[in-house]
Amino acid sequence: MKTYFYKLHKWGAVWNYAALLAMYFVPVAISVYLNAWPTLGALAKILPPLLILYWPTGVIETVTYIPMLGAGGTYLSFVTGNISNLKLPCGLNAMENAKVKANTEEGEVIATLSIAVSSIVTTVVIAVGVLAFSPVLPKITAEGSLFKPAFEQVLPALFGALGAGYFFKHWKLGIAPVLSGIIVLLFSPTMGVGILMFITIVVSIVGTLIIYKNLWLPEFKKMKEAKKK
Amino acid sequence: MTDFKESPIMYGIALAVIAFIIAQSLFFAIKSWKHGKKLGITSETLKNTVISSVLFTIAPSISILVTVIVLANALGIVLPWIRLSVVGNLAYETVAAETSLGVLGGSLSNPVDNPVAFSTIAWAMTIGAGFPLFYLPLVCKKLQMKIGDTINKNDNTKKLGDVLSAAAFIGIISAFIARAINGCATTKELVLDSAGNQMLNEAGEAITKNVITESSGVISILTLICAIIFMLIFTALCQKVKKLEKFESFAMPLAMFAAMGCAILFTKVLPAELSTFTWYSVGGVM
Numbered sequence: 001m002k003t004y005f006y007k008l009h010k011w012g013a014v015w016n017y018a019a020l021l022a023m024y025f026v027p028v029a030i031s032v033y034l035n036a037w038p039t040l041g042a043l044a045k046i047l048p049p050l051l052i053l054y055w056p057t058g059v060i061e062t063v064t065y066i067p068m069l070g071a072g073g074t075y076l077s078f079v080t081g082n083i084s085n086l087k088l089p090c091g092l093n094a095m096e097n098a099k100v101k102a103n104t105e106e107g108e109v110i111a112t113l114s115i116a117v118s119s120i121v122t123t124v125v126i127a128v129g130v131l132a133f134s135p136v137l138p139k140i141t142a143e144g145s146l147f148k149p150a151f152e153q154v155l156p157a158l159f160g161a162l163g164a165g166y167f168f169k170h171w172k173l174g175i176a177p178v179l180s181g182i183i184v185l186l187f188s189p190t191m192g193v194g195i196l197m198f199i200t201i202v203v204s205i206v207g208t209l210i211i212y213k214n215l216w217l218p219e220f221k222k223m224k225e226a227k228k229k
Numbered sequence: 230m231t232d233f234k235e236s237p238i239m240y241g242i243a244l245a246v247i248a249f250i251i252a253q254s255l256f257f258a259i260k261s262w263k264h265g266k267k268l269g270i271t272s273e274t275l276k277n278t279v280i281s282s283v284l285f286t287i288a289p290s291i292s293i294l295v296t297v298i299v300l301a302n303a304l305g306i307v308l309p310w311i312r313l314s315v316v317g318n319l320a321y322e323t324v325a326a327e328t329s330l331g332v333l334g335g336s337l338s339n340p341v342d343n344p345v346a347f348s349t350i351a352w353a354m355t356i357g358a359g360f361p362l363f364y365l366p367l368v369c370k371k372l373q374m375k376i377g378d379t380i381n382k383n384d385n386t387k388k389l390g391d392v393l394s395a396a397a398f399i400g401i402i403s404a405f406i407a408r409a410i411n412g413c414a415t416t417k418e419l420v421l422d423s424a425g426n427q428m429l430n431e432a433g434e435a436i437t438k439n440v441i442t443e444s445s446g447v448i449s450i451l452t453l454i455c456a457i458i459f460m461l462i463f464t465a466l467c468q469k470v471k472k473l474e475k476f477e478s479f480a481m482p483l484a485m486f487a488a489m490g491c492a493i494l495f496t497k498v499l500p501a502e503l504s505t506f507t508w509y510s511v512g513g514v515m
Contacts, residue, residue: 005374009366009369009370009373012365012366012369013366015253015256015257016362016365016366017362017366018249018253019249019253019315019316019362020359020362020363022245022246022249022315023315023316023355023359023362024359025245025246026242026246026311026312026315026351026355027348027351027352027354029238029242030242030308030347030348030351031348031351031352033233033238033239034233034347034348036344036345036347036348037345037348038345038348038349038352038353039345039349042329042332042333042349043349043352043353043356045332045434046328046329046332046333046349047353047356047357049328050325050328050357051356051357054321054358054360055357055360058361059361059364061361062361062369062372063372064397064401066368066369066373066376067372067373067376067394067397068394068398068401070373071369071370071373072257072261074369075257075365075366075369076253076254076257078316078361078362078365079250079253079316079362080253080254080315080317081313081314081315081316081317081358082289082293082317084401084405085292086286086289086290088401090282090286092398092401093281093282093285093481094278094281097278097281097477097478097481098270098274098277098278098478101391101394102394103376103377103380103394105264106265106268106270108261109261109265109268110265110270110274110278112257112260112261113258113261113262113275113278113279113282114278114279114281114282115257115282116254116255116258116261117254117278117279117282117283117286118282118285119253119254120254120255121282121283121286122286122289122290122293122314123250123251123254125286125287125290125293125294126290126293126294126297126310126313126314127247127310127314129291129297129298130294130297130306130307130310146493149492149493149495149496150489150492150493151291151292151295151489152443152448153449153452153488153489153492154288154289154291154485154489155408155409156405156406156409156445156449156450156452156453156456157288157452157455157456157484157485157486157488157489157492158288158289158405158456159402159405159406159453159456160406160409160452160453160455160456160457160460160484160488161456161457161459161460161480161481161482161485161488162402162460162481163402163405163406164457164458164460164464164484165460165461165464166395166398167399167402170395170399173395173396173399174399174403177399177400177404178403178406178407178410180403180407181403181406181407182407182410182411184407185407185412186411189411189413189444189508189509190412190413190414190415190439190515191412193404193405193408196404196408197400197401200401200403200404200407201396201400201401201404202400203400203403204396204397204399204400205393205396205397205400207396208392208393208396209393212389212392215385215388215389216385216386216389218385219383219385219386
């Protein structure tokens with residue numbers, strides 16, 4: 001088990017840093033090609049509000065996703081992006097279907113496979129869409145188009161279907177996080193899902209710890225007694 | 230000079246990036262498939278994982294494609310295509326482009342014709358989004374090992390690990406469900422004077438306003454409810470009818486498509502004042 005994990009982390013790190021180079025290759029190539037480099041002054045104005053908003057979210061997302069997706073899934077998702085709205089639900093759904101759990105070797109295999117497939121499909125759909133359908137697509141999603149309402153509701157449809165089984169099985173655990181999400185949105189309706197997700201996860205975990213206190217309280221008491229001795 | 234955003238060189242850059250992403254994904258897919266076989270996971274389970282992941286991904290991918298097309302108006306099609314293929318994120322790329330254009334004087338509704346502005350946007354998008362790739366390899370291994378050691382201490386901690394991972398999963402879904410029930414998204418737009426010129430503040434920066442672009446309302450809640458009902462029906466059918474058992478992995482993408490179909494149906498069938506009712510007025514200023 002450990003050998004596979006070590007290998008995954010090695011492959012992950014190599015691909016990860018290669019992706020970083022590939023990513024920075026794009027603006028460098030654009031600047032060289034156009035002979036147009038950004039001024040530091042403009043970047044100094046643009047970046048602070050973006051970084052204040054997105055870098056902490058990035059850290060929170062890392063801590064959230066690693067336990068859920070495992071090493072392979074996390075490395076791959078962070079390179080290909082669109083994690084919360086696609087890769088994460090896809091990996092979780094695959095593990096649920098294959099009846100394997102996160103943090104096991106089987107879970108690692110299924111999550112990685114499903115996220116790899118999802119990344120290929122997304123890349124192909126976007127590439128084909130851009131190369132072949134870009135003149136037609138705006139019409140499909142334009143105001144008044146038959147399909148517009150469907151594409152506006154992808155996320156409620158996706159997370160309703162994904163959550164159905166879980167909420168049915170663990171309805172007690174679902175009430176507090178959904179309610180807390182709705183209440184937070186009452187005060188801050190435009191809050192990004194990355195931050196909102198952190199709040200609902202914390203509420204969900206605290207609620208679960210209260211409901212299942214018999215699982216951790218004896219262990220916690222033992223640890224406390226051992227420390228006293 | 231307006232064609233530079235979609236020149237053959239830009240397409241060449243995009244194809245190089247796409248080739249990299251496909252290569253990485255294939256590498257991990259092959260490694261995990263082989264290791265899955267070694268662990269005794271059946272070919273059927275692995276195949277089902279592949280097929281259900283393909284089905285699952287199609288609709289959200291088209292949504293991402295729509296963002297590419299929206300951004301293409303200002304940035305040409307190639308840069309948004311690249312950015313949404315590597316570490317891309319629906320929300321971030323749009324906000325990064327809007328913020329950059331806000332500072333440089335422009336908006337997503339007009340094409341960017343200035344090469345310096347274009348390269349500045351490419352840099353802003355990359356620097357903001359690339360950060361996790363710096364530190365992920367430094368923390369991922371340690372964090373995963375620590376979690377594994379804590380969970381595998383004894384039977385109680387194993388059970389607790391299972392329950393907590395279900396709780397984290399429910400927490401993630403709850404955020405999206407809460408947004409479908411009560412949330413909205415905004416975009417920054419330039420404030421124009423009566424003559425149609427952009428207004429500047431004392432520092433000479435363009436004044437912007439937050440315009441609501443989408444909001445939850447009747448249709449988002451009905452779609453959510455339909456998705457839940459379809460999923461429960463499809464799962465129950467697959468579990469009760471022996472012949473349908475092998476299709477259980479496809480219940481989720483099918484329920485998603487069915488709920489999206491219902492969104493179309495409700496928009497057509499319900500009176501307009503009901504189907505277009507949202508908590509926050511789309512097009513209004515927040």
